[in-house]
Amino acid sequence: MICAGIDIGSITAKAALVDDEKLVGTHIMFTGYNPAAAGRQVFDELLKQTGISASAVKRVVATGYGRASVDFAHKTVTEIICHGAGAHFLAPDVRGVIDVGGQDSKAILLDANGQVENFAMNDKCAAGTGRFLEVMAQALQIPLNQMGEISLGAKTPVKISSICTVFAESEVISMIARQKNRQDIAAGIHISTAARVASLAGKIPLCPPVVMTGGVAKNKGMVKALKDRLGYPVTVGAMPQENGAVGAAVLAAGT
Amino acid sequence: MTRTDEKENRKIAAAKKMRDIMTTYYLDALSASQNHRQVAWITSGGPVEPLVAMDIIPVYPENHGAMIGSAKMGEDLCTKAEEMGYSADLCAYARADIGCAVAKGGPIGGLPKPDMLICCNNICGTVLKWYEVQARYYDVPLFIFDTPVCHTDFFPETAAYVKAQITEYITFLETVTRQKLDMDRMNQVGHLSFEGQKLWQQVLRTTAHKPSPMSAFDAFFFLALIVTLRGTTTAVDFYKELIAEMEDRIANGISVVADEQYRLLWDNLPVWHRLKWLSKKFSDHKACLVADTYTSAWCGAIQYIDPDNFLDSIAQAYTRIYLNIGIDQMADQILDMIAFYDVNGLVMHSNRSCKPYSFGQMDIMHIVQKKAGIPVLMLEADMVDPRSFSESQMDTRIDAFMEIIQHKNRPHTSADMQTGTGQKAGGR
Numbered sequence: 001m002i003c004a005g006i007d008i009g010s011i012t013a014k015a016a017l018v019d020d021e022k023l024v025g026t027h028i029m030f031t032g033y034n035p036a037a038a039g040r041q042v043f044d045e046l047l048k049q050t051g052i053s054a055s056a057v058k059r060v061v062a063t064g065y066g067r068a069s070v071d072f073a074h075k076t077v078t079e080i081i082c083h084g085a086g087a088h089f090l091a092p093d094v095r096g097v098i099d100v101g102g103q104d105s106k107a108i109l110l111d112a113n114g115q116v117e118n119f120a121m122n123d124k125c126a127a128g129t130g131r132f133l134e135v136m137a138q139a140l141q142i143p144l145n146q147m148g149e150i151s152l153g154a155k156t157p158v159k160i161s162s163i164c165t166v167f168a169e170s171e172v173i174s175m176i177a178r179q180k181n182r183q184d185i186a187a188g189i190h191i192s193t194a195a196r197v198a199s200l201a202g203k204i205p206l207c208p209p210v211v212m213t214g215g216v217a218k219n220k221g222m223v224k225a226l227k228d229r230l231g232y233p234v235t236v237g238a239m240p241q242e243n244g245a246v247g248a249a250v251l252a253a254g255t
Numbered sequence: 256m257t258r259t260d261e262k263e264n265r266k267i268a269a270a271k272k273m274r275d276i277m278t279t280y281y282l283d284a285l286s287a288s289q290n291h292r293q294v295a296w297i298t299s300g301g302p303v304e305p306l307v308a309m310d311i312i313p314v315y316p317e318n319h320g321a322m323i324g325s326a327k328m329g330e331d332l333c334t335k336a337e338e339m340g341y342s343a344d345l346c347a348y349a350r351a352d353i354g355c356a357v358a359k360g361g362p363i364g365g366l367p368k369p370d371m372l373i374c375c376n377n378i379c380g381t382v383l384k385w386y387e388v389q390a391r392y393y394d395v396p397l398f399i400f401d402t403p404v405c406h407t408d409f410f411p412e413t414a415a416y417v418k419a420q421i422t423e424y425i426t427f428l429e430t431v432t433r434q435k436l437d438m439d440r441m442n443q444v445g446h447l448s449f450e451g452q453k454l455w456q457q458v459l460r461t462t463a464h465k466p467s468p469m470s471a472f473d474a475f476f477f478l479a480l481i482v483t484l485r486g487t488t489t490a491v492d493f494y495k496e497l498i499a500e501m502e503d504r505i506a507n508g509i510s511v512v513a514d515e516q517y518r519l520l521w522d523n524l525p526v527w528h529r530l531k532w533l534s535k536k537f538s539d540h541k542a543c544l545v546a547d548t549y550t551s552a553w554c555g556a557i558q559y560i561d562p563d564n565f566l567d568s569i570a571q572a573y574t575r576i577y578l579n580i581g582i583d584q585m586a587d588q589i590l591d592m593i594a595f596y597d598v599n600g601l602v603m604h605s606n607r608s609c610k611p612y613s614f615g616q617m618d619i620m621h622i623v624q625k626k627a628g629i630p631v632l633m634l635e636a637d638m639v640d641p642r643s644f645s646e647s648q649m650d651t652r653i654d655a656f657m658e659i660i661q662h663k664n665r666p667h668t669s670a671d672m673q674t675g676t677g678q679k680a681g682g683r
Contacts, residue, residue, distance in 0.1 A: 080655035116659050123635040124645040
C-alpha cells in the first residue's frame with residue numbers, strides 16, 4: 001500500500017511516499033505564505049517525480065505547524081510523533097531524536113518500539129532554532145548552507161552571551177565591527193545554539209543512540225557543536241530534513 | 256437529546272449563584288467605607304479568620320489578579336507597571352495589582368482602598384516587596400506574617416516562632432481597629448473555616464468518580480469562595496449546595512467532558528487568560544483535567560487544624576501549605592493525587608510569574624515519571640500575562656502529549672464506565 005506524509009514546516013514543506021515498508025521518494029520546497037497550497041504542491045511534485053498517480057496513494061498523514069491546512073490528509077499527527085516514527089523507521093535502534101527546525105527545536109525520547117516516551121520543546125523564543133541561525137548568517141553575510149562549513153575552520157570561537165536572537169544579532173554585528181574572525185563568530189553562534197538545544201536533551205534526559213533531524217542537521221558546524229556539548233555521539237541520517245514527512249508516511253501506512 | 260441540550264445539561268447550575276455571591280462580596284468591599292467598615296488586603300494563603308471575626312472585609316489582590324487575567328486585562332495593567340519601572344520578570348499578579356492601583360482600572364475599577372495590609376509569605380517571597388510597595392502607596396499599616404519553609408518537618412522552634420506571630424497579629428488588628436477580638440466570635444469563625452475547607456475538599460473529591468462531574472477548570476472558578484469567604488456561613492452553605500449538585504450529576508451520569516476517555520492532573524496556577532481555550536483543547540481530546548494541585552491547596556492542611564483550638568493550630572496549618580514545603584513532599588502529594596484520581600497524565604504549567612510554584616517542577620516531573628510511570632507535559636506560559644503564551648506551540652505540545660497518552664492507554668470502553676459507576680477511583 002502506498003502512503004504519503006506531508007510535513008508543513010515554518011520554512012519548508014516536505015513530502016514523502018512509502019510503499020509498504022519501503023521509502024519511495026521525498027521532496028522539499030519552501031512553504032511560502034500559503035501552507036495549504038504548499039501542501040498540495042509538494043505532494044504533486046513528489047507524485048510527478050516518482051511517477052505515482054494520486055489515486056494510488058491510499059492514505060495521507062499531515063504534520064508540522066501547517067498540518068491542519070492540508071485538506072487532502074486523512075489524519076493529522078504532531079511532528080513530535082512523526083519525527084520519532086521517521087527516526088525509528090530509518091534507524092530502528094535509535095532512542096533519542098534531536099529535531100531542530102525553523103521555528104522550534106525538540107528533544108524526543110523513544111522506546112524500543114519507536115514510540116515517543118517523552119519530549120521537550122523550546123519555549124516561546126527563537127534562540128536554539130533554525131531561524132536564529134538564519135538571522136546570524138545574514139548578519140555575517142554568508143549563505144546559510146555554508147555557515148556550518150565555515151565555522152569548522154574556527155581557531156578560537158567567540159562567546160555569544162545573549163540568549164535573545166535580536167540581542168545576539170547586535171552582539172554579532174559588534175564583533176564584525178571589531179573585525180573578529182568570521183569563522184570564529186560562526187563557531188560561537190553554533191556553540192550558543194547548541195547549548196540551548198542540549199538543555200532540552202538534558203531535561204528529558206536523552207541517551208545515545210541519538211539522531212539529529214530537521215533542516216539544521218544539515219549544518220555540520222551545528223552537529224559538531226551539539227556533539228561537543230552533549231558529550232556523546234549524535235548521528236545525522238541521509239535525509240534529516242525529510243524525517244518528519246517520512247514518519248508521517250510510515251504512520252499513514254500503519255493506520 | 257440535541258447537542259445544545261446536551262451542552263446545557265453539562266453546565267453547572269451553581270455557577271450563577273456563585274457569580275452573584277462574588278458580586279455581592281465585591282460590592283460590600285467597594286462600599287465598605289460608606290458603611291463604616293474597614294478593609295484589609297491579604298495574601299491568598301494568609302490567616303484571614305481573625306479579620307472575619309473582627310468584621311473587617313478581607314480583599315485579595317491575588318483573586319483580583321485572577322479576575323484581571325480572566326478578563327484579559329493583564330497585558331495593559333502589567334505594561335502600566337512596567338512603565339512605572341517594574342521589571343517584566345516580576346509576578347504578573349503583583350504587576351497587575353500595582354498597575355491597577357495607579358490606573359484605577361481593571362474589571363471592577365480597582366480594589367477598594369485598604370485600611371491595612373496583611374502579608375503572609377507562605378505562598379511566595381514576592382508578596383513581601385509587593386505589599387511594602389502598596390503600604391507606601393496607600394500609607395497604611397502592614398503586618399508581615401512570616402512562615403518559614405518546612406523543607407522536611409515542622410519543628411518546635413518554627414511552631415513557637417509562628418505562634419508568637421499569631422498573638423502579634425491579633426494585637427496589630429486590635430490596635431488598627433481599636434476594638435478587642437471577641438473570642439466567642441473567633442471560635443465560631445474558626446469552626447466555619449474548618450467546615451468550609453472540609454466541604455471544599457469534598458467538592459474536589461467528587462471528581463474521583465468516572466466520568467468526572469466537574470473539572471479543574473470548574474474548580475478554578477469555584478475556588479473563589481474558599482479563598483475570599485473562608486470562615487463565613489456563605490461559603491459553607493454554598494459548598495453544601497455544590498456538593499449536592501455534583502452528587503446529583505454523578506447519580507445521573509452527567510460528565511463535564513463528553514465521553515471522558517482520559518483523566519489528567521494539572522499542576523500550578525491556571526492560565527487565567529486561556530481557560531476556555533485550554534478547556535476546549537483538552538475536551539476535544541476527550542480528556543478531563545480532573546484535579547489540580549492549586550485548588551487543593553485550600554484544603555491541603557486540614558489535618559493540622561483543630562477547630563476547638565483554632566488560633567493555636569493554624570500556626571502549623573498556615574505554615575505547612577503546599578507551596579511552603581519541600582520538593583519531595585510536593586512530589587508525594589502529587590503521587591497521592593495521581594493514585595486517588597486515577598489519572599493518565601500530568602500537565603505542569605511552568606508559570607513565568609510564579610517562581611516558587613514553578614521552581615522544582617522539573618524534579619517533580621522526573622519523580623512522577625519514575626514512580627507513577629505516566630507521561631508528563633510541561634507547558635510554558637503565564638497566569639496573567641498573555642505575552643508569554645504561544646498558541647501554536649501550546650497546540651502542538653498538547654496534541655503530541657495526548658497522542659502519547661492515547662497510545663499508552665486503551666480507551667475506556669462503555670462497559671468500563673458502567674462498572675465504574677458509583678465507585679471511587681481506585682489506586683494504580
